[in-house]
Amino acid sequence: MRYGRGDGGAGGAALEKRVLERGIGNVRILREDAETVSLERQSFDAALLCMVLHEIDRKETVLALVRDALRPGGRLAVVEFLPGSFWGPPPGHRVPPAILQELLEASGFRVDCSFHLNGHRYCTLAVRDDDFAVDLATP
DSSP: OEEEEOOSSHHHHHHHHHHHHTTOOSEEEEOSOTTTOOOOTTOEEEEEEESOGGGOSOHHHHHHHHHHHEEEEEEEEEEEEOTTOSSSSOGGGOOOHHHHHHHHHHTTEEEEEEEESSSSEEEEEEEEOTTOOOOTTOO
């Protein structure tokens, strides 16, 4: 099953429309807070956080939830804005690659690589580290 997070506004409606138009049956649109979303444990092979992490206050909590939803060896791709780009959120809201790596490692991921997608965005690929214990109850 695939999940797409709708924001409840135009973006969520557009995502829902695309899913319906294309007859995609294995996508469920979520309209939940990223910090409290309920995902089935170890039910995903991979996850993608595309230009959303900078909007989340409790990044470690969300990354721990994603880790918990991934199967052992599951992969995560995170796409964010580069610090020096003129596109994207204000510079103080961005998540630089080195900070993202620290967040991922603290949340139970092993970073495979990070690379620029273009002059404005980068992608970091990580794998669930099954030797790492994450306590989701700790704020």
